[in-house]
Amino acid sequence: MGEFFSTDQRKFDIRLEEVSAVGIYSAIFPPAKGQVIALTDEELGGCSSLADLRLHRILGRSGLLLLSLFPELSAGLSRRKHSSWRVGIYGSAVRGPTSMPLIRSAFQSGTIDFSENVRRIISPKQNFREGINYPVAQLAIALNVNGPTGTFPSLRFGAEHAIEAAWMDFRNGSLDAAIIFASCTLENPVVNQAMLAAFGPRGLVESASALLVDSETECAKLAQHIQVQASQREVAGGAEVLRRAAGCL
Amino acid sequence: MTVVISAAGVLSPIGNTTAEFHQELFTGTTGVGWLKRPDFPADFPIHYFAALRPFSAPEASVLTSPYIKATLNLLAQIAPAISPEIGIDAIVSAHRDAGDLNFGGLCLRAGRHEPEFDEVLVKDRPLALAASFLKQFKGISVPESRRVWISNACTSANDSLAYAFQRIREGIWQRALILSLELEVSPLQMTSLHLLGALAEGTDAPSTVSRPFDKRRKGFVKGEGAAVFLLESEKAAHSRGIKPLARIVGFGASTDGYRLTEGRPDAKGIMHAMGRALVDAGLSAGQVDCISAHATSTPIGDVLEAKGIEEVFGDYAKQLPVTALKSITGHATAACGALETLAAAGMLSAQRIYPIQNLDDPDPLVRLALVRGAPLPKTMNFIMINSLGFGGQNCSLLLGKAE
Numbered sequence: 281m282g283e284f285f286s287t288d289q290r291k292f293d294i295r296l297e298e299v300s301a302v303g304i305y306s307a308i309f310p311p312a313k314g315q316v317i318a319l320t321d322e323e324l325g326g327c328s329s330l331a332d333l334r335l336h337r338i339l340g341r342s343g344l345l346l347l348s349l350f351p352e353l354s355a356g357l358s359r360r361k362h363s364s365w366r367v368g369i370y371g372s373a374v375r376g377p378t379s380m381p382l383i384r385s386a387f388q389s390g391t392i393d394f395s396e397n398v399r400r401i402i403s404p405k406q407n408f409r410e411g412i413n414y415p416v417a418q419l420a421i422a423l424n425v426n427g428p429t430g431t432f433p434s435l436r437f438g439a440e441h442a443i444e445a446a447w448m449d450f451r452n453g454s455l456d457a458a459i460i461f462a463s464c465t466l467e468n469p470v471v472n473q474a475m476l477a478a479f480g481p482r483g484l485v486e487s488a489s490a491l492l493v494d495s496e497t498e499c500a501k502l503a504q505h506i507q508v509q510a511s512q513r514e515v516a517g518g519a520e521v522l523r524r525a526a527g528c529l
Numbered sequence: 530m531t532v533v534i535s536a537a538g539v540l541s542p543i544g545n546t547t548a549e550f551h552q553e554l555f556t557g558t559t560g561v562g563w564l565k566r567p568d569f570p571a572d573f574p575i576h577y578f579a580a581l582r583p584f585s586a587p588e589a590s591v592l593t594s595p596y597i598k599a600t601l602n603l604l605a606q607i608a609p610a611i612s613p614e615i616g617i618d619a620i621v622s623a624h625r626d627a628g629d630l631n632f633g634g635l636c637l638r639a640g641r642h643e644p645e646f647d648e649v650l651v652k653d654r655p656l657a658l659a660a661s662f663l664k665q666f667k668g669i670s671v672p673e674s675r676r677v678w679i680s681n682a683c684t685s686a687n688d689s690l691a692y693a694f695q696r697i698r699e700g701i702w703q704r705a706l707i708l709s710l711e712l713e714v715s716p717l718q719m720t721s722l723h724l725l726g727a728l729a730e731g732t733d734a735p736s737t738v739s740r741p742f743d744k745r746r747k748g749f750v751k752g753e754g755a756a757v758f759l760l761e762s763e764k765a766a767h768s769r770g771i772k773p774l775a776r777i778v779g780f781g782a783s784t785d786g787y788r789l790t791e792g793r794p795d796a797k798g799i800m801h802a803m804g805r806a807l808v809d810a811g812l813s814a815g816q817v818d819c820i821s822a823h824a825t826s827t828p829i830g831d832v833l834e835a836k837g838i839e840e841v842f843g844d845y846a847k848q849l850p851v852t853a854l855k856s857i858t859g860h861a862t863a864a865c866g867a868l869e870t871l872a873a874a875g876m877l878s879a880q881r882i883y884p885i886q887n888l889d890d891p892d893p894l895v896r897l898a899l900v901r902g903a904p905l906p907k908t909m910n911f912i913m914i915n916s917l918g919f920g921g922q923n924c925s926l927l928l929g930k931a932e
Binding site: 364404437454 | 673674676677678680681682695696699717720721722724725781782784785786787788789798805808809918920921922
């Protein structure tokens with residue numbers, strides 16, 4: 281029987297915070313407020329119980345929010361005792377944070393001394409923090425999962441596409457279990473702008489959800505249940521969509 | 530249900546039509562050149578880049594984003610294969626999210642000191658553009674929920690093909706358009722890859738730098754590439770009188786679950802993907818006639834992939850020809866699998882294998898039948914295409930000769 285986990289269950293404090301007009305973007309992006317989980321990246325990383333990895337240095341906030349569900353997911357997988365090669369992870373995540381010092385440096389320096397400036401400022405880890413597939417990869421490492429994985433960045437339909445991907449992999453005999461997640465954060469002003477355009481200011485909400493699904497039948501049910509009209513989707517990122525869909529399991 | 534690639538289009542460093550691309554595979558051409566871009570400073574530490582050959586975009590593309598121009602060009606290439614009477618159930622796209630590292634580069638390149646919104650937010654643009662193109666010119670509607678964007682690093686393109694392949698095979702979709710795009714590079718993005726130690730450095734002649742499986746390989750050359758495929762059931766293609774380019778017969782996927790930038794030393798991740806692909810296709814290892822390796826030309830990655838191939842194919846690996854497109858096109862990251870799949874379709878059609886360029890001194894740790902020197906004529910029915918991604922994703926796609 282499938283299980284559902286969400287950051288909502290953690291009862292994190294939520295605060296309304298200006299998120300879309302940051303630094304150099306403020307000239308073109310209108311200000312908007314979003315519902316942000318009142319934890320720093322470091323604190324969120326600590327929720328994963330993998331604090332020794334200093335996850336906040338490796339992952340963007342979307343990954344940290346997803347990894348905050350690690351204890352529940354780990355316990356769920358332990359109960360199942362499947363081969364790691366027959367568990368897949370599929371989900372919707374948000375591109376990681378802008379490195380504001382880096383962008384500012386780029387703007388200020390033009391092409392003069394650019395290499396020197398950038399090399400001084402940029403960290404190799406910035407690539408991990410920005411990359412949209414790294415939350416899945418890091419979760420797979422943490423959970424010791426080796427099955428198929430996939431990231432579906434659509435803010436509106438990513439969770440749906442993830443469910444359908446898992447469903448097909450159950451059908452072709454690749455899986456005994458699948459983790460399907462959605463993790464949405466508001467740390468990237470460019471992504472926030474896309475969210476604003478799609479959902480309006482009330483759609484900017486940080487949250488993460490994950491379903492642990494055990495069979496093709498469950499996936500089929502979820503896929504059927506999740507086919508709600510786009511107009512009914514009020515929040516970016518799919519965590520809410522998964523929460524609603526979980527009711528059918 | 531049998532699934533076929535019934536049409537394709539391409540933009541690449543070696544050609545901007547499928548015919549040109551397939552022809553250049555066998556001529557010894559490489560698309561790797563000097564990094565010559567106005568937004569890169571003279572002291573930039575990386576000197577190589579595999580840029581697209583110049584291409585035109587329809588006049589309608591007033592926006593300057595290369596993603597938009599390339600998407601429109603690809604759609605124009607494939608348009609003759611799409612008639613208004615047919616349905617397209619979905620568009621699946623593999624393209625990089627033009628994030629902020631690229632953002633800074635775009636601004637620098639143009640000499641601007643303000644961001645330009647339209648160029649930055651290309652997030653869903655290829656999908657939206659393709660849907661709008663199909664609607665406007667072919668009267669075909671693809672709902673937003675059927676516009677699937679997949680972002681799995683360097684496996685994105687073949688994961689996209691696999692996503693559509695599964696649904697067409699199951700009869701859920703009849704036809705899908707698959708887009709893969711990896712374009713542009715900014716100084717910030719290139720610096721980021723450089724600091725990870727992934728890129729080839731030096732000042733040797735550019736055409737000699739991308740050298741998968743060679744002892745002197747020292748990293749990959751960042752490249753550009755874009756391709757579009759029309760996938761459909763074989764029955765649907767035949768009913769329209771279309772001779773397909775190739776069949777997709779199976780795929781397998783896995784995750785290393787080891788480190789973000791380093792493959793598992795035991796190569797079990799890629800082995801599992803290759804094994805699953807064989808099972809999925811109902812083929813034995815001995816039925817595979819050639820492998821298109823991911824082989825980026827990095828010191829560690831090439832050896833791990835070779836080890837995986839040896840383990841899966843056993844003694845047969847000693848006679849199984851292996852080739853590597855990145856020696857010719859550089860590494861088109863998110864789109865690399867699309868170029869390799871198109872190249873494999875060309876090999877199945879021509880019944881010969883393009884050689885790996887710059888393979889002067891094969892790494893002794895790689896005990897495979899690497900194709901070097903001249904093109905290798907061979908009767909082939911099935912080619913396996915491997916894609917491996919930063920983060921540990923592995924995907925193996927099996928392509929079959931069109932019947």
